[in-house]
Amino acid sequence: MKEPKTASEPRGVAVPRTTVLNGSETPGNDVVITHEDIDRAHDREQVSAVRARRGFRPRLRLFWLLIGPGILVMLGENDGPSMLSYAATGARFGIGFFVPFFVLTFLMACVVQEMTVRLGAATHRGHAELIFDRFGPFWGWFSMVDLMVGNFLTLVAEFIAIRAGLGFFGVPPSVAVLGALLVLSVALMTHRYWTWERTILGAAMFNLVFVPVALMTHPDWGAVGRAMATWRPLPGGLTQETVLLLLANIGATVTPWMLFFQQSAITDKGLTTRDIRMGRVDTLLGAAFATVAAVATLLATAPLFTHHMSAANFEAGEFAQALQPFVGHWGAALFALGMFEAGMVAAITISTSSAYAFGEVARRPHSLNLPFKQGRSFYLVLLLEAAAAGALVLIPGIPLVYIVLLVNVIAVLAMPPALLFLYMLVNDREIMGELVSPLWANVLALGVVTVLIGAGLLFGVSVIAPNALALVGGR
Secondary structure (H helix, E strand, O other): OOOOOOOOOOOOOOOOOEEEEOOEEEEOOOOOOOHHHHHHHHHHHHHHHHHOOOOHHHHHHHHHHHOOHHHHHHHHHOOHHHHHHHHHHHHHHOOOOHHHHHHHHHHHHHHHHHHHHHHHHHHOOOHHHHHHHHHOHHHHHHHHHHHHHHHHHHHHHHHHHHHHHHHOOOOOHHHHHHHHHHHHHHHOOOOOHHHHHHHHHHHHHHHHHHHHHHHHOOOOHHHHHHHHHHOOOOOOOOOHHHHHHHHHHHHOOOOHHHHHHHHHHHHHHOOOHHHHHHHHHHHHHHHHHHHHHHHHHHHHHHHHHHOOOOOOOOOHHHHHHHHHHHHHHHHHHHHHHHHHHHHHHHHHHHHHHHHHHHHHHHOOOOOOOOOOOOOHHHHHHHHHHHHHHHHHHOOOOOOHHHHHHHHHHHHHHHHHHHHHHHHHHHOOHHHHHHHOOOHHHHHHHHHHHHHHHHHHHHHHHHHHOHHHHHHHOOO
16 A cells, blocks of 8 residues: 655645745745645634634534535435435335335435545545555546546436426426536636535525425325334335335435545545534534435325326426426425426536546646636536536437436445445554544444445346345245
């Protein structure tokens, strides 16, 4: 394994080898301060000043300054394909089995993302960069290419959700895609991680728009409580269809891009080991919001199951139209807007994770604190990947819903190798020191890996020997 870089090594754009002190420049050869370091230092200065004060308001202010990556990664994972998977699940199977199942998948996500919080705060480096340095260039480039391919497929699904959500309002597909690319570009114009994060965080909170839609359907809360308490068997047992939805819903909450994004965002934000506790709170809070939105989507489409309405080929707009008899025009419009928001926020965060990984492995500037000229490769990777995915969605006759479900299945199959790298890194005492994973964290992480591998094997059985599913399901 290669030795990690020391904390004194510069990251980002090369600047004249000067030490910046109190706004003046002093010649020297031992310290390099980059523009992104200066911006990040200003943010950390605010954190230190607030942390030094006591009382409720300073604590609240500190909370506001430190949260962000965890909520963004969880609500970003409640993306277009995820919400479509939840909607298809509610319409096909109702709530009995899947309400507690959704809660379980988000708990799995918390276990995984907590490790990225510790890793990012302890090393101040992105996930792809650490893989490159600790396991060599081959595995560094492999992890980056693997991530970018998976992210591209996911971005295709995000633009499907954007296209379908806006389609409810009569927006042509080409206009929807071009508009989304424009929004993505505008979000980058601040050239400040802090401003970008707050802007996207505000947009991500609109994921909760599915809650009022669910309330409009007047759900049976007693049935929801019984589902949580008893966890009823999977309706109809194991079939190819149920296995596909099971994997799609797991892939809706635990995916490789989340590892790369949250660790790189923590690094870009400048969080330190003192902030790990708040990083965990941030992640748990994001998971709570995302779980509420996921369950709300399930409840919103459950009436389609109750009234035996087919949802085999629904797009987001068609789901919204089918719900109109139960939630009215405004409820259906909120549902369609929620799908657009889910795809839009995820398109921004997922393309950013690809740009982070490319910059870390290619040793190119990779920060949202950089102006376009200095971070040209970072921003171009981000924009070009999104543009290519958006163009693919405009191909006539493309099987939209099948792609959405397939993307989530691929995410599940790709997750165990990504988790293996994460597991080895958080147990590397040389880079983690006292923050190396404790036994309980390792047990939980191995439990998540076991579930994911089991789900992948189950999918393999469903493809190769579908008749054997009846034996696996005990029928």
